[in-house]
Structure formats: C-alpha cells, structure tokens
Amino acid sequence: MSSSRDPHDVPLDIRPARPARARAVRPRPVRPRPVRTLVGAAVAAAALVLSGAAVVAVDRPGPAQTADAPAGGHAARTPAERAYRDLLDHGPDAKVLTAAHRAQWRSAPENSAPAILAAFADGAEIVELDVQLTADGVPVLMHDTTVDRTTDGTGRVDDLTLEQVRRLRLRAGLGGAQAPLTDERVPTLAEAMRLAKDRGLVNLDKGWPFREEIWTVLQETGTVRNGLFKSGAPVPEVQEFRSTHRGAVYMHIVTDTNVADVDAFGADQPVAYEVNFDSTADVVARRPFLDRVASGSRVWSNTMWDGLAERMTDEASLIDPGRGWAALLRSYRTTIVQTDDVEAFERWLRTGAGDPVPHGGVRVQAEDFLPGEGVGYHDLDPANRSNLQMRPGEGVDIQDLDGAVSLGWMRGGEWLTYHVQIPRTGTYEVAVRASSPYSPAGAYTVSFDDGAPSAPVDVRTTTSHAKQELQPSGVTRRLTKGPHTLRIGLPADAYQNWNLDYVQLTP
Numbered sequence: 001m002s003s004s005r006d007p008h009d010v011p012l013d014i015r016p017a018r019p020a021r022a023r024a025v026r027p028r029p030v031r032p033r034p035v036r037t038l039v040g041a042a043v044a045a046a047a048l049v050l051s052g053a054a055v056v057a058v059d060r061p062g063p064a065q066t067a068d069a070p071a072g073g074h075a076a077r078t079p080a081e082r083a084y085r086d087l088l089d090h091g092p093d094a095k096v097l098t099a100a101h102r103a104q105w106r107s108a109p110e111n112s113a114p115a116i117l118a119a120f121a122d123g124a125e126i127v128e129l130d131v132q133l134t135a136d137g138v139p140v141l142m143h144d145t146t147v148d149r150t151t152d153g154t155g156r157v158d159d160l161t162l163e164q165v166r167r168l169r170l171r172a173g174l175g176g177a178q179a180p181l182t183d184e185r186v187p188t189l190a191e192a193m194r195l196a197k198d199r200g201l202v203n204l205d206k207g208w209p210f211r212e213e214i215w216t217v218l219q220e221t222g223t224v225r226n227g228l229f230k231s232g233a234p235v236p237e238v239q240e241f242r243s244t245h246r247g248a249v250y251m252h253i254v255t256d257t258n259v260a261d262v263d264a265f266g267a268d269q270p271v272a273y274e275v276n277f278d279s280t281a282d283v284v285a286r287r288p289f290l291d292r293v294a295s296g297s298r299v300w301s302n303t304m305w306d307g308l309a310e311r312m313t314d315e316a317s318l319i320d321p322g323r324g325w326a327a328l329l330r331s332y333r334t335t336i337v338q339t340d341d342v343e344a345f346e347r348w349l350r351t352g353a354g355d356p357v358p359h360g361g362v363r364v365q366a367e368d369f370l371p372g373e374g375v376g377y378h379d380l381d382p383a384n385r386s387n388l389q390m391r392p393g394e395g396v397d398i399q400d401l402d403g404a405v406s407l408g409w410m411r412g413g414e415w416l417t418y419h420v421q422i423p424r425t426g427t428y429e430v431a432v433r434a435s436s437p438y439s440p441a442g443a444y445t446v447s448f449d450d451g452a453p454s455a456p457v458d459v460r461t462t463t464s465h466a467k468q469e470l471q472p473s474g475v476t477r478r479l480t481k482g483p484h485t486l487r488i489g490l491p492a493d494a495y496q497n498w499n500l501d502y503v504q505l506t507p
Helices: 036-048 079-088 113-121 162-166 189-196 208-221 235-244 287-294 314-319 325-331 342-351
Strands: 097-101 126-133 139-141 201-205 227-231 249-254 272-275 298-302 336-339 362-365 398-401 404-407 415-422 426-436 442-448 457-459 464-479 482-489 499-506
Touching: 079 097, 079 201, 097 298, 097 342, 113 126, 113 189, 126 189, 126 208, 126 336, 139 189, 139 208, 189 201, 189 208, 208 227, 235 249, 272 287, 287 298, 314 342, 314 404, 325 336, 336 342, 362 415, 398 464, 398 499, 415 499, 426 442, 426 457, 442 464, 457 464, 464 499, 482 499
Parallel strands: 097 126, 097 336, 126 201, 201 227, 227 249, 249 272, 272 298, 298 336
Antiparallel strands: 126 139, 362 499, 398 404, 404 499, 415 482, 426 464, 426 499, 442 457, 442 482
C-alpha cells in the first residue's frame, strides 16, 4: 500500500529513515523503574552548577484578583493550579509534564471539546490546541487555515463567520476526506479555556498572529495562567507583548536558525523552550546549549514524528523507550514531552513499560513472517516498494513509520504466515496493530495450522497512515501449548490499503 503520509503529519525536513533491524518475537523491552520521580537523578549534576551568569525565568505576576490561581504560598486547589506551579519548576527534580498533541484525538476529533476532556482524564497536564480566527474575529480551534480536512465544509477559516463554522461537523481523529463524520462541532477558544480552567494548561499553537484576540479570551474566562503563548517570533516583538500583557505565560520555539534568541532574552527567560532538531549534531541538540536553556526554563520536546527530535519518536519509544522518551529525558534535558500517545507515555512514566505484551500473551512482529514466496508468504509484486530492505530477495513491503517497522502496500490475494509459540493451553483472541487513513481500510482473515480461515475482519481507519492502533478482531481460537502457525490472509474482493505493525494473541 502507499506509505505516503497526510500533509498535516509531515514535517518539512525529514531525513531518510535509517535501516532498522528485525525484531525478535518477544515482549518489547521494559524499563523497570518509574520515571516521573527519578528524572532529577539523571540531570541533577548538570543543573546544579553552570558556568557564567545564570538565566532565570520570570513569572510576571498577574492581576491581583485572578480567579484561576491562588495567591503565592497557598496549596494548589485544582489540577490546573498544580500544572501551572509545576511548569514554573525548573529544578533538577521537576516533574515531567505531558502535552497532548491536538488533545486526545485518538478518542475524539482533534481540537474538539471531548478530546480536551479525554486528554486531561488520561493524565496530560497540557493540551496543545490550534487557534485560527474567523471572519468576524472570533478565535476558534482549527489546525489548518481551511476547514476542509477536519470538517464536512470547505473554505478558509478567516473567510467564514463563527455562525458558518458552527454549522460544520467535525471528522473523527485526525480528519481527512474519508474520516467518519461525528456530531461534534468546532469549539471556540473561550469554550476550550473554560474546559481547561480547573483541569490543566493549554498550549496555544498557531495563535501568535492572533495574540491580542487570544489575550482577550483569557482575561474574560479567567484563564490567563492556563494559556501558554508560543512562537518563534523576533525577541523584541515577544518582549513587547510580554511587557504590556501582565501575567502572560510564554514559551519560545528554537531551532538552529535562532539559537541566539536564548541570549537575547537575557535574564527574562520564557517559561519553556520548544527545542526542535532533525539531527543530534544540531547546536540545539548539544548538551552545552541544552544546559543553558534548562538552567532557567523547561525544555519541551516533540515526539510525534521523525525530524522533531531527530528519530526519537513515540513509535520508537513503544519498541524501546531508550530510543525515544527515555533518551530525551536522560540526555536532552527534556521535562515536557508533546506526544500523540498520551496513555502510553503516562504508562511509561508510571511503570517504565513502553508497549508491553499482555500477561500470557504472544506478539508477532509483522516483518517476522516465514520465508519463501508461496511458502511463508505470497506477495503480488516481487519488489519491496517501501523504505526498509530488511529481507533482501523477498518482495514483502517493509517500511519505517516514524520508528515502527511495519508492512505496507497491502493487496487483496496476498498472505503472510508466522510461527507462534503458545505459552499455555487456552483460548486466545487475535488483534492487529494497524493504520490507515481510508474507510474502508481493508480486511483480513485468520487461520491456524492450515485450518479454515475466519470470516473477514474489517480494519478500522486510524485517520492517518502513520498513526497505528491496536484493533481487536473478535476472532478467538483454543490453542494448545507449543508451536503453531498463524496465517493472515487478505481477501481478494476487499479494498486493501493499510499498514500492519504486529499481530497479538491475548488469552
């Protein structure tokens, strides 16, 4: 299947994926200790002593009677107040904060009210929301400048009035032409801030051009301390805004193109820096720069796809946290992680586990099919159309999706056979971890030990080529302890356009 990605998912500068090694059929690596309370141990030495003058983030006091935070010295009364105070903590033992990219889009449409509530419920302290301005000057939540991808409408947001935008229905997940329509509507920023007021913080992405309109909303909703302005604008422009907007909370985007901004802020540092790098050789990825930033601000890293923090992604972290989340916290001074996998990241912070195999279960990586065309697999095209040449001479299409090794270019009539070792006699349910922006995405059958195949199981859209999700099949089989063969077949009469990461059997 095509492994191209939705335009809104693709960074502008992605280096070719480096070859990945085949993964053995075994539980994914697990880090044995909780992380939130131990981050300081990894970075304390570097944070205690720095050469030169220390830089200090300034928390400008807000209006004397703000409704959204208590006076200094009082215990935080709400999760939002705790998140705000944690945000201001830049010490070596500061709590690692979770930022939900476009809120919890896996549960509801991106940038929607249910997605905001789900993100906070799943443990995020921060939701990243995108702001656009309607034709009549109302800030609304929308990632793109048009409504085309995420709604049933068309046109630029700034050409539509609020009333017109309100008529539109949001599409599920990350949207796209084939994403199912929901009954959810486009929220205003004011509605979003009221939802966040007692729950957590809001990263106001894409909102810098509309900062005055956003500021008005924050004042009117009593959420000045909940809203986190962000930009990579020239420092004088940023400082003019901060000096005239009492209480504004601000973070700065930094790459190799504007490293001098850190010094330009002087002692009046932003509360955080979003540090983006596509290579660990970049200046902003090196320890001296990161130590300077972390001495007075938080370091925010993005792990949604390749090229934001080199190849330290959510998908790489699920295979081995040491290739992603753990590496960022250990070696790159990261204390805020923006992720597309909030629940998985929160689980890792609590337990050290990336994507563990359920107790008593079996997981087979998609690329570990048995060898031999017509014996272990059948592929209609003898060439590997994807970007990983892991198994030379075999035509199955193996690809790297932001750190996950998966199979693509699925076509009806193809099949794959796997060896599975069942640990205990019992009944097992089959699930696949898959992705597709299409609906229908495809279908597959399951058979064991050359037996009859199951009825076709539909693959559900994940609204993105690269965003994979575990999908239970409802197919169960009683299997005896010991070796078995498992075949995944692709019905020839079904549309097929999906990616397969792994097959899982759960008792």
